[in-house]
Amino acid sequence: xxxxxxxxxxxxxxxxxxxxxxxxxxxxxxxxxxxxxxxxxxxxxxxxxxxxxxxxxxxxxxxxxxxxxxxxxxxxxxxxxxxxxxxxxxxxxxxxxxxxxxxxxxxxxxxxxxxxxxxxxxxxxxxxxxxxxxxxxxxxxxxxxxxxxxxxxxxxxxxxxxxxxxxxxxxxxxxxxxxxxxxxxxxxxxxxxxxxxxxxxxxxxxxxxxxxxxxxxxxxxxxxxxxxxxxxxxxxxxxxxxxxxxxxxxxxxxxxxxxxxxxxxxxxxxxxxxxxxxxxxxxxxxxxxxxxxxxxxxxxxxxxxxxxxxxxxxxxxxxxxxxxxxxxxxxxxxxxxxxxxxxxxxxxxxxxxxxxxxxxxxxxxxxxxxxxxxxxxxxxxxxxxxxxx
Ligand SMILES: *Cc1c(COP(=O)(O)O)cnc(C)c1O
Numbered sequence: 001x002x003x004x005x006x007x008x009x010x011x012x013x014x015x016x017x018x019x020x021x022x023x024x025x026x027x028x029x030x031x032x033x034x035x036x037x038x039x040x041x042x043x044x045x046x047x048x049x050x051x052x053x054x055x056x057x058x059x060x061x062x063x064x065x066x067x068x069x070x071x072x073x074x075x076x077x078x079x080x081x082x083x084x085x086x087x088x089x090x091x092x093x094x095x096x097x098x099x100x101x102x103x104x105x106x107x108x109x110x111x112x113x114x115x116x117x118x119x120x121x122x123x124x125x126x127x128x129x130x131x132x133x134x135x136x137x138x139x140x141x142x143x144x145x146x147x148x149x150x151x152x153x154x155x156x157x158x159x160x161x162x163x164x165x166x167x168x169x170x171x172x173x174x175x176x177x178x179x180x181x182x183x184x185x186x187x188x189x190x191x192x193x194x195x196x197x198x199x200x201x202x203x204x205x206x207x208x209x210x211x212x213x214x215x216x217x218x219x220x221x222x223x224x225x226x227x228x229x230x231x232x233x234x235x236x237x238x239x240x241x242x243x244x245x246x247x248x249x250x251x252x253x254x255x256x257x258x259x260x261x262x263x264x265x266x267x268x269x270x271x272x273x274x275x276x277x278x279x280x281x282x283x284x285x286x287x288x289x290x291x292x293x294x295x296x297x298x299x300x301x302x303x304x305x306x307x308x309x310x311x312x313x314x315x316x317x318x319x320x321x322x323x324x325x326x327x328x329x330x331x332x333x334x335x336x337x338x339x340x341x342x343x344x345x346x347x348x349x350x351x352x353x354x355x356x357x358x359x360x361x362x363x364x365x366x367x368x369x370x371x372x373x374x375x376x377x378x379x380x381x382x383x384x385x386x387x388x389x
Contacts, residue, residue, distance in 0.1 A: 016249035035061035037233030044363035093117035111157035118162025128167035167210035176217030239359040253343030271316030294365035306340040
């Protein structure tokens with residue numbers, strides 16, 4: 001482990017996540033619960049470490065996308081409530097009950113299956129009902145003339161044996177996008193959601209314990225949507241314009257080192273395809289960081305990485321395991337010098353924009369061969385390499 005660390009590594013600043021959590025808590029107030037979204041290995045940050053931190057600092061709920069992700073947390077000692085947002089095959093219902101994991105119910109077919117399985121196991125599955133108010137993905141369809149059938153379906157699910165409907169939720173499609181139309185769309189989704197809740201609760205004669213819908217965009221821009229709990233992901237990790245707006249801190253810093261330095265004459269083609277040709281004598285640093293580490297190849301020849309002498313231009317195509325930077329005018333950048341791929345100095349938001357994507361995709365792309373180094377209070381508190389060794 002130690003020996004690989006000075007190749008390429010991702011520093012995960014747990015203090016930044018704690019800071020972001022506290023800032024978000026200040027914003028939402030003491031009466032609103034906090035669910036931390038830790039799906040996809042906590043957006044590449046390591047779901048176990050992030051969940052341990054969230055449990056320690058008092059978050060209320062976690063969300064993942066699959067039963068495997070939920071079980072990974074339970075097996076590693078996480079005790080707090082966990083909601084599975086996505087599909088779970090019915091064969092897993094017994095394990096969800098055994099491990100006290102909450103499952104989203106997204107339609108009648110799933111409600112029927114999960115109820116039958118829970119009854120068969122002789123247990124009760126805790127569920128949150130998902131309402132489709134305009135995301136057009138999972139959930140009971142309730143928009144455009146489907147209000148009554150949607151409400152009836154939800155009431156039916158809430159009354160099924162073996163299921164305990166603790167919560168109800170929906171997901172916004174454009175809460176993080178700008179413009180009047182998006183604003184209207186989000187407001188419509190929210191009003192539909194509260195309308196559905198009201199009808200369902202009236203028919204059931206009882207209230208849901210936890211109603212939630214606010215993702216990152218809504219947590220920052222639509223306080224009226226908080227209800228009982230907010231559900232941010234990206235915001236917690238400190239990326240994107242809304243994190244910037246709140247003064248939050250990016251949690252991950254991706255670092256590599258210069259492995260080799262070469263000096264080429266003018267007219268030399270660098271890397272596959274020769275898309276970059278030197279115009280003068282050029283000093284090139286080879287970095288052990290490529291698309292198999294998570295560097296999107298679409299950034300080839302388009303971005304800069306941050307050295308101790310400032311930004312250095314990426315030259316030529318990004319390879320599987322390496323990439324090259326121009327350090328011609330950076331005499332102190334030497335073999336072994338650290339280079340920041342993204343982090344405090346080189347914004348991941350800008351890299352994402354250049355790549356034509358969103359920061360989510362860049363942190364999720366960090367691959368298992370990149371060791372994660374966890375920092376707290378300036379000290380390394382954990383290291384993890386996910387290779388089979
Ligand atoms: C991923 C996800 C979130 C978190 O989204 P962010 O944009 O990262 O805040 C919230 N709710 C659901 C249902 C999700 O799938």
